[in-house]
Amino acid sequence: MADLQSIKARFGIIGNYPALNRALEKSIQVAPTDISVLVMGESGVGKEFIPKIIHGESRRKHQPYIVVNCGAIPEGTIDSELFGHEKGAFTGATSTRKGYFEVADGGTIFLDEVGELPLQTQVRLLRVLESGEFMKVGSSQVQKTDVRIVAATNVNMLNAIEDGRFREDLYYRLNTVQIDMPPLRERKGDIHLLFRKFAIDFAEKYRMPELMLTDDAVNYLEKYPFPGNVRQLRNLVEQMTVVEQNRSVNAIKLSEYIPQHNNLPAIVQKNSGSGSQDFGSEREIMYKILFDMRNDLNDLKSLTSELIKNRGNNDLSHHEKNLINRVFTPDTANANTNSLLYFENSNNQFPNQNMMTESGDDYGEVEDIEIEETKQTSLSLQNNERELIVKALEKYNGRRNKAADELGISQRTLYRKIKQYNLED
DSSP states (O other): OOOOHHHHHHTTTTOOHHHHHHHHHHHHHTTSOOOOOOOOOOOSTTTTHHHHHHHHHHHTTSSSSEEEEEEGGTTTTTHHHHBOTTTTSSOOSOOOOOOHHHTHHHHOOOOOOOOOHHHHHHHHEEEEEHHSEEEOOOOOEEEEEEOOEEEESSSHHHHHHHSSSSSSHHHHTTEEEEEEOOOGGGGHHHHHHHHHHHHHHHHHHHTTOOEOOOHHHHHHHHEEEEETTHHOOOOOOOHHHHSSSSSSEHHHHHTTTOOOOOOSOOOOOTTTTTTTTOOOSHHHHHHHHHHHHHHHHHHHHHHHHHHHHHHOOOOHHHHHHHHHHHOOOOOHHHHHHTTTTTTTTTTTTTTTGGGGGGSSSSSSSGGGOOOOOOOOOOOOOOHHHHHHHHHHHTTTOOOOHHHHHHHHHOHHHHHHHHHHHTTTO
């Protein structure tokens, strides 16, 4: 087994941060086995070095090593890319094609950005991990492959599982061994080392003198959070090598090349203890708004029924006054004094009673009209959520994938709700 320093020298890894050393040590330890590995870390931290080390130190090092960027392949073609396809399997499939799992037989596949895989592809990948079997697109023949899988992602996988975007069983199959790569902001002692390494490389590449940092520039650089991690530092050094005329860079000059504000999207943490008004998602907030509107509409129907029964009398019952106060706030009433339902608390009457009928006709003919009393319905989130799910399933004749799209939720969430509300029959 190779030692840590020889691995760093071989793969060009700079730094002595303990968490980085631990990640490299774990890579060396698991390399001789065929265990699946999941590399976790932010974008730009250098996750791609881990599968190279694992493959290079394994018994498969003389076999193919294939890198697949799962986020860069369109959803409609990723199954064909990974597993191959038969001639005529889809429009444009003019010949049989081998997929990456067939080409890499005996070697290693690195699935970068594995958290972006579509759910359908995740099912196929799970089968490969469990049995080593797969089928080409458009084929019914099962093929075998012997492939070591190393995956990497910058996605919070537990959140992705909770949201129904990633299969939980696949996560545990991939995550037999997890290797975490630390962000650059935690490796303050390595930042200057990396800067010098990049400065030497780009000076040689562009045939220019090497950049040097003053002490205040080094301090400035180490205090910067580097949201883009090592990739951002590398791009910074390359830009300065080409653009900067003075080869000695101080803190003031360095600040001109480094963004002063982090404009990257912020991650908002949900506060689970904010009380009953914290609905957790925009969809639930929208449900509440719709249910409140429905509640107001039911009150308005009840009020209209009472007014028609009383035949426009100015004397309002206590129940009618309560309904008016529930439907119309004082601000609403004062904003429109000509409203049919305008209510003045001072004299308890409608100021424009003639609006209740177009021509002053009496309500003799209303005797034959049956007034259907508005039934008070339960407006809890659970009851209305159940009703929406039932309607969606009826609309699409029980096809759950279509119903889930209609409701704007994942199929996993829909299955859980169906089981919760006993709708499986």
